[in-house]
Amino acid sequence: MDRPNKPSAISPSGTGPQPSVHSERGRVVASLPTGDSVEILLYGATVISWKANGRENLWVSEAAKLDGNKPVRGGVPIVFPCFGPPPKDHATGSLSQHGFARNSTWEYLGKSTSESEGKLASGGDDSIKLDFGLSSSQLTEDNKKAWGYDFALVYSVTLKRDGLQTMLSVRNQGEKAFEFQMLLHTYFRIDDISKVAINGLGSTTYVDKVLDATTHTQSSPSLTITGEIDRVYSGIKQDTTSITQDGKPRLDVTRDGISDSVVWNPWIQKAKGMGDFEPKDGYKNMVCVEVGAVDGWQKLEAGETFEGGMIVKSHA
Numbered sequence: 001m002d003r004p005n006k007p008s009a010i011s012p013s014g015t016g017p018q019p020s021v022h023s024e025r026g027r028v029v030a031s032l033p034t035g036d037s038v039e040i041l042l043y044g045a046t047v048i049s050w051k052a053n054g055r056e057n058l059w060v061s062e063a064a065k066l067d068g069n070k071p072v073r074g075g076v077p078i079v080f081p082c083f084g085p086p087p088k089d090h091a092t093g094s095l096s097q098h099g100f101a102r103n104s105t106w107e108y109l110g111k112s113t114s115e116s117e118g119k120l121a122s123g124g125d126d127s128i129k130l131d132f133g134l135s136s137s138q139l140t141e142d143n144k145k146a147w148g149y150d151f152a153l154v155y156s157v158t159l160k161r162d163g164l165q166t167m168l169s170v171r172n173q174g175e176k177a178f179e180f181q182m183l184l185h186t187y188f189r190i191d192d193i194s195k196v197a198i199n200g201l202g203s204t205t206y207v208d209k210v211l212d213a214t215t216h217t218q219s220s221p222s223l224t225i226t227g228e229i230d231r232v233y234s235g236i237k238q239d240t241t242s243i244t245q246d247g248k249p250r251l252d253v254t255r256d257g258i259s260d261s262v263v264w265n266p267w268i269q270k271a272k273g274m275g276d277f278e279p280k281d282g283y284k285n286m287v288c289v290e291v292g293a294v295d296g297w298q299k300l301e302a303g304e305t306f307e308g309g310m311i312v313k314s315h316a
């Protein structure tokens with residue numbers, strides 16, 4: 001597949017400390033001179049850590065499998081090409097829940113750095129972009145059989161001094177059109193779910209998977225979580241969904257090229273039922289605000305490319 005960025009050493013610029021990228025044993029770690037960092041497993045191209053302002057922003061279960069045996073319970077698993085259990089009568093019908101992207105091993109395609117307008121006082125680069133690829137040829141024989149399309153995914157993770165950007169590009173390299181869904185299933189780390197509110201989803205319609213799997217409209221501009229929640233919001237007008245803690249801004253999640261979001265927290269019983277969810281009261285410290293295209297299907301004709309992702313800002 002095409003390599004958007006050839007792996008190369010980061011060239012020094014300015015005199016201050018430089019960003020660093022380190023790749024070994026199936027993971028890639030990048031850091032900025034500010035101390036902000038991101039860590040990505042090649043397994044699933046799963047972002048398992050993003051630190052900004054000295055604080056970890058992602059929740060990863062203490063029992064998460066990081067050895068490639070099971071999708072990671074936490075961080076940012078990538079859902080593709082189907083969301084949830086696929087409908088049996090669809091081309092994705094033989095795939096497992098959430099598809100194969102989160103449990104396939106991706107290729108590290110390389111890094112690039114750039115200096116944005118607000119350059120660091122040190123004079124160093126202030127963003128690092130890491131690219132990962134997964135194409136049909138890298139799938140297991142079972143997955144190839146279950147979804148026999150010729151595709152190429154490029155997932156770009158950019159660590160900036162003011163946030164984290166993740167972008168998934170899906171290209172149809174074959175001759176047949178295909179349909180897919182995608183979602184960045186982000187587990188955000190929060191201090192206390194009882195003090196969290198999610199804003200920016202007011203007046204949006206959602207399917208409530210806990211209640212009755214039918215469509216509702218959110219009346220309140222602010223959503224608080226007091227029990228299990230699994231809602232699929234679609235066609236969201238506002239680009240940004242923000243998470244506040246104790247009434248103060250904590251994380252801003254901005255959708256880029258996509259307009260759906262899932263809000264999920266398993267709460268007490270579902271957390272107990274998941275072998276890889278630890279500690280069991282960890283549901284108090286996480287909330288999934290997931291961005292994607294999951295309402296119906298995205299159709300890609302031969303040669304077409306789709307792009308969708310998010311920009312997340314963490315408040316100090």
Ligand SMILES: O=P(O)(O)OC[C@H]1O[C@@H](O)[C@H](O)[C@@H](O)[C@@H]1O
Nearest residue numbers: 084097098185209230262264290
């Ligand atoms: O346990 P999994 O496969 O990682 O899925 C976790 C959750 O992922 C969410 O995106 C779904 O809306 C939930 O229904 C699902 O339970």
